[in-house]
Amino acid sequence: MTVKRNTWQKDAVRHALSESAGFVSAQQLHQVLHAHGSTIGLATVYRALADLLLAGDADSITSTDGQLLYRACGTSHHHHLVCRECGLTVEIDADQVEAWASGIGGANGFTDVSHTIELFGLCRGCRGL
Amino acid sequence: MTVKRNTWQKDAVRHALSESAGFVSAQQLHQVLHAHGSTIGLATVYRALADLLLAGDADSITSTDGQLLYRACGTSHHHHLVCRECGLTVEIDADQVEAWASGIGGANGFTDVSHTIELFGLCRGCRGL
DNA sequence: GACTTATTGACATTCATTATCAATAAGACT
DNA sequence: AGTCTTATTGATAATGAATGTCAATAAGTC
Structure with missing residues (x-):
């Protein structure tokens, strides 16, 4: 082997x-x-x-x-809020979403549910150009 | 134009x-x-x-x-719960998450917040192999 | 140290997607 | 209907991420 x-x-x-x-x-x-x-x-x-x-x-x-x-x-599991212009990244934690994700998975008969959540937006700096 | x-x-x-x-x-x-x-x-x-x-x-x-x-x-805007084995896809709607996403964005000074959310798991069929 | 073979790395290859650009045709205007 | 502008098309080239190839290298074993 x-x-x-x-x-x-x-x-x-x-x-x-x-x-x-x-x-x-x-x-x-x-x-x-x-x-x-x-x-x-x-x-x-x-x-x-x-x-x-x-x-x-x-x-x-x-x-x-x-x-x-x-x-x-x-x-540790966390997610990011990323500026789509400059790439500035803010870490966010999302206990509510964690719970929601596993709940949804179970309700549909899925196990071993993992998730990817990414937020994209325009940060203050890039907006104010 | x-x-x-x-x-x-x-x-x-x-x-x-x-x-x-x-x-x-x-x-x-x-x-x-x-x-x-x-x-x-x-x-x-x-x-x-x-x-x-x-x-x-x-x-x-x-x-x-x-x-x-x-x-x-x-x-309507919605997301997917995908089986990582067979690709079976279930549509989920996520009003709570929508609200949460835009809320988080605003709290951090971000505008035009979009998000990608994907849930992956193992569906009933694939688990029972 | 010698040996076996899993692993590496330079390069070729695959393949989905995008860019190029001359030719076509949709919509506007008479 | 005819003319004009230009958005759109389509054949093909180009891009680029990801994988396959295979001789050379080195990890683990004896």
């Missing part, structure tokens, strides 16, 4: 992902890693992220322009 | 979409239209679908393999 091997590349991806706030694309992670001097390959980043998904150490959503965004998972 | 023009192509896409049950990809719609004798171009199908999205006459989700799926849609 195939035996998993531990490589610095996988650790690097895991670490870079946990350092990132919010959702990050595989390409962004690759760039960040290179900016920090790593020589990791793009394909390897994709493979490491796929492994993290399977292992449940990360989850993903697809952004509006169609690319997959990843997030470290297992830490 | 730009003036919208009505073409048989847009009507064809709108009609084909409303005839389709469930979610359909742009490529599938294009094939269906050609199978019915239409000579509509693929790019035009994409453009018509984009217009329908903007007009609120259709909504879309991204399938597990990354492509956009479209569906004719009523006027």
